Amino acid sequence: MGEQKVIEEIEEAMKSKTSMVFAINGERFELELSSLDPSTTLIDFLRNKTPFKSVKLGCGEGGCGACVVLLSKYDPLLEKVDDFTVSSCLTLLCSIDGCSITTSEGLGNSRAGFHAVHERIAGFHATQCGFCTPGMSVSMFSALLNADKSHPPPHNGFSNLTAAEAEKAVSGNLCRCTGYRPLVDACKSFSADVDIEDLGYNSFCKKGEQNRAEVLKTLPCYDHATSQVCKFPEFLKEEIKNGMVLDPRKYRWSSPVSVSELQGLLSEAENGMAVKLVAGNTSTGYYKEEKQRTYERFFDVRRIPELAVVRRDEKGVELGAAVTISKAIEVLRGEENVSMLEKLADHMEKIANRFVRNTGTVGGNIMMAQRKQFPSDLTTILVAARATVKIMSSGSGQEEFTLEEFLQQPPLDTKSVLLSIEIPSWSSVKVKKNGSSSDTHFLFETYRAAPRPLGNALAFLNAAFSAEVSLSEELDGIVVHDCLLAFGAYGTKHAHRARKVEDFLTGKVITDEVLMDAIGLLKDEIVPDKGTLNPGYRSSLAVTFFFEFFGSLTQTNVKTSNGWLNGGEVGLDHEVESLKPEAMLSSAQQIVENQEHSPVGKGIVKAGACLQASGEAVYVDDIPSPENCLYGAFIYSTMPLARIKSIRFKENRVPEGVLGIITYKDIPKSGKNIGTKGFFGSDLLFAEEITHCAGQIIAFLVADSQKLADVAANLVVVDYDTENLEPPILSVEEAVERSSLFEIFPRLRCKPVGDITKGMAEAEHKILASKLSFGSQYFFYMETQTALAVPDEDNCMVVYSSSQVPEYVHRTIAGCLGVPEHNVRVITRRCGGGFGGKVTKSMPVAAACALAASKMQRPVRIYVNRKTDMITTGGRHPMKVTYSVGFKANGKITGLDMELLLEVGISEDISPLMPKGIQCALMKYDWGALSFDVKLCKTNTVSRTAVRAPGDVQGTYIAEAIMEKVASYLSIDVDEIRKVNLHTYESLKLFHNAQAGESPEYTLPMIWDKLAESSGFNQRRKVVEEFNASNKWRKRGISRVPAVYGVSMRLTPGRVSVLSDGSVVVEVPGIEIGQGLWTKVKQMAAFSLGLIQCGTTSDELLKKIRVVQSDTLSLVQGSVTGGSTSSEASSEAVRICCDGLVERLLPVKTALAEQTGAPVTWDSLISQAYLQSINMSVSTAYSPDISTGAYLNYGVAASEVEVNILTGETTILRTDIIYDCGKSLNPAVDLGQIEGAFVQGLGFFMLEEYLMNSDGLIVTDSTWTYKIPTVDTIPRQFNVEILNSGQHKNRVLSSKASGEPPLLLAASVHCAVRAAVTEAKKQILTWSNNQQEIDLTFELPVPATMPVVKEFCGLDVVEKYLEWKVQQRKNV
C-alpha cells in the first residue's frame, strides 16, 4: 500500500474514531475515550478491570520490575512489529492504543500449558515468594524474543541470546528472595553459548552429565519459530490499518500528528488550563506527586514525526525529543563504530533499567532536568558532547540553543516543546576551532558512580569529558588544545561545566603539577549544594574522574605508554585492566540428595512454582474485590511527639470518592484501640490525643478505590501542637538519660558466662570502651502489607491477610472489635515475602480494614503503598555497642564485657527477644568470660521489629568487629585470631548449654577447615597479597567468617485428611512466605503416607497432596511463621498426622489384601476405608521438648572482594559457603534459602540505608533511595555446599534450619572489604608525611556503602598520590 494512501485512510478514519482498541494476551479490548480518565495507568487497568493479575505492584516507581509487561507495536508502513518491555505502573493506558500487551499468564498458564520460561524458572528453583517472578518471566521472554528476531535462532531449542545478555535480561528486576543466581541460570539455559556445566542446581540435569545433547532434551522445549505466543493479533493489525488516530480536539487525551497541530492544541488550551505533554510518562516514577495531579488535557507527543526523527550523517546525530533512550542507544551504536557515540551509548545503557529506557525518551529526560533539576545522566554526557537543542517556544517560534544554555534558562513554559537534540560529529566541531592541527587527538570519556554498576540507581556524580590533545616533542609532553569537563547529578541544579579548569588546562602540558593545580580549582568549582547527602564523597568523585581522564597523560606516562595515541584509549593502571573481575557470574553447588526418606531429601521443584511464574498464584490483593468494596489508606504522623489537634483535608474540601476517616474514636465500645496483640502485650491501632512517633498511624481513610484513597490521604492535613509536651526522645543516649527503658523479663535476660573480673584479670592486653553502631534495615518484601476484610452474618468478620502470624492477627481483630474470637476468621494463603515484616506489622493493617468494614458494613481492603509501608513498619533495631575486651598475646580472648543500647522505638513489639538472639550469635566464639548488658531504649521512633535473623546478624558482626580489632591491635592475621577463639565442644557447652547438643553435632571446626580447602583460601590469600602489592587503585581483601545460630521450635498443630478419591489435603499453620514450607510439608506427607506401601510411588503420592491456606478457625494455636523452624515443625506435625492415618489404614489394608488376594492400591484402600467409615482426618499439635526444640546451626563463608579505592565501589569476586543443613529435607529449597539469605545479608552489610530525619521520620522511603542488592551486586562467583551432616536423632528426620542463619555469613563480605580498605590505608601511609594520620584499627561502618568505603580509603587519595609523586621527583 502506498504511503500516501495510508495517510489518507488514517485521516479519514480520524473523523469517526471515538474509542481506543488494544489487545491483552490476544484478547480485544475497546474503551470509549470519553469515559476514560487519561491518568489511568496500565497496571490500574490490568489489575482492576481484567482477570490478568500477574502484573504485580511492587513500587509504582519503575524501580522494581514486578509490573513489567511486553508491549508490541505494529508499524503498518514497514509491516513490522516491535516488542519491548515496559513498566505498567508508569505506562498510561491511553498510550497503548493500537498496541498488544502480553503479561506472564499470556505467555503460558496452567490451562493452556506453561511457557518454557516458566518451566525453567521452576526447574532451576528460581522462585521463592513468587511476587517478582511474573515480571522476571516477561523480562526473560522479551530478551529471548528480541534476540531471536533478526537472525534465525540456532537449532535444538536454543536462543541467540548470549549468556552475557542473559545476565543483563533481569538486571532491572528486583527479587528479595532468591539472591538472583538461579534466575540468571534459568535465563542462561536458553543461550546457545552456555556451558551446561556452568548452570546451577536444577531439576533437569545432574552435575557432571556430559552428554550435552541428552541433557538438552530434558530442558523444557523452547522453539521460537513455532511458538504462537506473542504473535501480534491480526484483528489489531487490521484495525490499525483502518484507522488509528483520534480527533485530537474531542478528548482529554490526544495524540497530535504534527508540530503545528500540537502548537494549535497548546494555544487553544485556555490560559490557566492544566495541560500536560506526555511521552513515556516515566517521570512520574520520580515525581510521584505528578501521578496525583489532575490535568485537563494530555498531549501525547510520540506520534509527531519531527519529534520521532532519527538522523545520523557526517554532521552528527539528530534525535527527536520523543525518541526513546533504547532507540537512541541503538542509533548511537550504529554501524560505523564512532568511539564518542559508542561511549554515549554505553553510558545511556546505565540509565534506569531496560523497561524504563524502552519508553522513557531523550526529550523527557532533558525536560525533567531543565524544568525540575532532575539529576540526569543524559544532560551531563550530552553537554560534554556539545549537543544542541531545538525548541518550539510558545512565543518566538523555533529556536536553537546549546544544551548547556538551555539548561541554564528558566524552566521551559508548559506550552513550549522540545523538538530535537543534535549531537555534532567531532569533525564538525573541530573545523570550527582555530589552532587544531592534523595530529591532534580527540579524547572522550563518560563516568558515573552509583550503587548498582548496571544502572537502576541514580549516580552520586556523573561526568563526561572531551579533550583535544597532541603530543609535543618540543614541550616533552601532551598538550591540551581544548577541553570540556561536564559534571552532573551531584547536588546542583544542572549539569555544570568546570570552566575555570577548562581554561586553566587549555594550552598546558599535562604534568602532575598541572593536575594538582587543576584539582585545586576543580574542588572549588564542583561543590554540591547545601543539604546534599555525602557532599565530600561527591566532590572527591569529581577529582577521581578528572584524574582517571588526565592521569595517564602526564609526561611520565607518555614516556612509558603512548597507547592512547593509537587507539584513543585512556585509562589508569593498564595492568589492572587485565585482572578485572570476571565478566560473567558463575557458581557451583555441592548437594547431597538423601534417599532414605524419599521424597523427603530430594530437591524437588517448589510447590506452585510454575503458577508463581505465570502469575496465577493468588496473593491477597489478587482476590477479586467483593461487590461494594471500599479501599483504605493510612494517615500517619510526621511528628515525633505532639498533640493531634485536628485531622482535615487541604482547603477543608473532602475529595470526591472519600467515604470517611476512621480514628480511634470509631472503635466500638466493647472493643479496644489495639492494632497489635503480640507476644509481650498490645499496641495501639491509632494514636489517640497524642502521637508518640513519626510514622505512627493516626487514621485510616476510606474511599471508593485504592488510587483515590492514596491520593486523598496525601491531601489530609494533621494539625499538631507540642505545647507543654516534653521534648521527644530520639536517641538511645537520651533514652538512657531519661530512664526511658523497656523491661526485659528475667527469663529473657542474658546470663553472664564465667567470671568477667577474672577473665579481664587474665588478659595480657585490653581494649577498653570501644564503640560500634548499626543502623536499621527494611524488610523490602516485594508485596507490601495488605488485607481484605469482609463482614459476615451475625457480627462476624472474614479477613484475608498477608501475614506470618494469622493467629495473632485474629486475636487483634477480635480485641479491637470487641467480639469473641470465634466471630473472626483470618485466612492466609501465601505472602509475597515476609522476612519478619509480616509478623506484628501485619496486624494493624488487617485490624484497620476489619474496623472500617465493621463500621461501614462493607468489605474494605488495602494494599499499602511502598512509601507508607516503608515509613510505618520500622525494620531492624538500630543499636550502639560499647565493649571492653581482654586477650592474651596470641589473640586468645579471656573476657568480653559489653553494653548494648537498642533503639526499640515506641512500643515493645518483639524487642525483649532481641538480647538472646544477639548473645547467641555473638557466642560463636569462646570469649573466656562474657558479661552482657542490654538496654531496650524506648524512643519516639517507629517501633522496630524482627527482620530475618533479628539480633543475630548484629551479634555475629559485633563478634567479628572485635576479632578485627584484636587482630589489628596485635598485628596478627585476623583469620588466626578467629581460629584461636573458635569453641571447643566443651566451651560451646559452657556458653550454649543444652542447645549445644551432642559432641558430633558440633560441626563448625570441621566446616572451618573444609572451607579453607574447598575454596583454596590460603593460596588465594597469597594471590590477594600479590595483587595488592602491584595495584594502586584496586585493593582486594579476603575473609573467612563462621556463624552459629540458635533456633527453637514451638507448638505446631497440623491436620491431614484423605478425601474419598484418595487425594490428600494438608493443613499446617506455617505460612508459605517463599521459604518452601509447603514443598517440604508435601514431601513429608508423601513419605509418611508412603509407609503404608500401596504400590504408589512417592511421586504419585506427591501429586495427590495439596497443602491449603491457613484458616485460623480451622486450625487453632497456629502461632508465628518465623525463627527458621516453621517448615520442619509443620513437617513434623504432618508426619505425626500421617502416622495416625497409616495406623488406621494398615488393618484395612491387611484385611483387603486377604479378601482380594491381590495387591492393594492406594485408591482401593481409601475407598475401602470410606466404606468402613474410618475417620480419615487426623490432627495433632506437635509439641517439641527441649532436646528437640532448640539447637544450633553452623556455617562458614569466605568472601573475596575488590575495592576501587578511587570510587569506593566494591565488587564481590567470590563467595564460598559451607552450611550444615543436617539431612536436608529439600536441598533445592535449602540452597535457595542459603543464597537468598546471604544476599539479603549483603544488603544489610553493604547497601541498605534506612534513614530517618531529625524528627525520626523515615526518609529513605522508595526504590530511589533504598537500594537492595540486584543481580550486578551479588558475588561474581558464588559457591555453596550444603553439608550433609550425619544423623541428628533429635531433629526432624535429622534436618536443620536454613531460613535465617546463612544471612549472618554475609558478614564475611564486610570483613573482606575492611581488609581491602586496610590495604588502601597502608598504601596511603607510604605516600604520607604524617604517619599519625592513618588509623589501622578503624571500625568500618555498616552498611559499607560506596561513600563510606571511599571515605575510609581516603577522600583525598588522588591528591595524596600526586603530592607524593611530585615530592619523589623532587627528591631524585
Ligand SMILES: Cc1cc2nc3c(=O)[nH]c(=O)nc-3n(C[C@H](O)[C@H](O)[C@H](O)COP(=O)(O)OP(=O)(O)OC[C@H]3O[C@@H](n4cnc5c(N)ncnc54)[C@H](O)[C@@H]3O)c2cc1C
Ligand atoms: C526507575 C527510573 C530510573 C531512572 N534512572 C535514571 C538515571 O539513572 N539517569 C537518568 O538520567 N535518568 C534516569 N531516569 C529518568 C528517565 O530517563 C526519564 O524518566 C525519562 O527519560 C523521561 O522520559 P519520558 O518520555 O518518560 O518523559 P515523560 O515522563 O513523558 O515527560 C517528562 C516531562 O517532560 C515533559 N515533556 C516530555 N516531552 C516533552 C517535549 N518534547 N517538550 C517539552 N516537554 C516535554 C513532560 O510534560 C513531563 O513534564 C530514571 C527514570 C526512572 C523511572
Ligand code: FES
Ligand atoms: S511496580 Fe512498576 S516497576 Fe515497580
Ligand code: FES
Ligand atoms: S521470589 Fe523474588 S521477590 Fe520473592
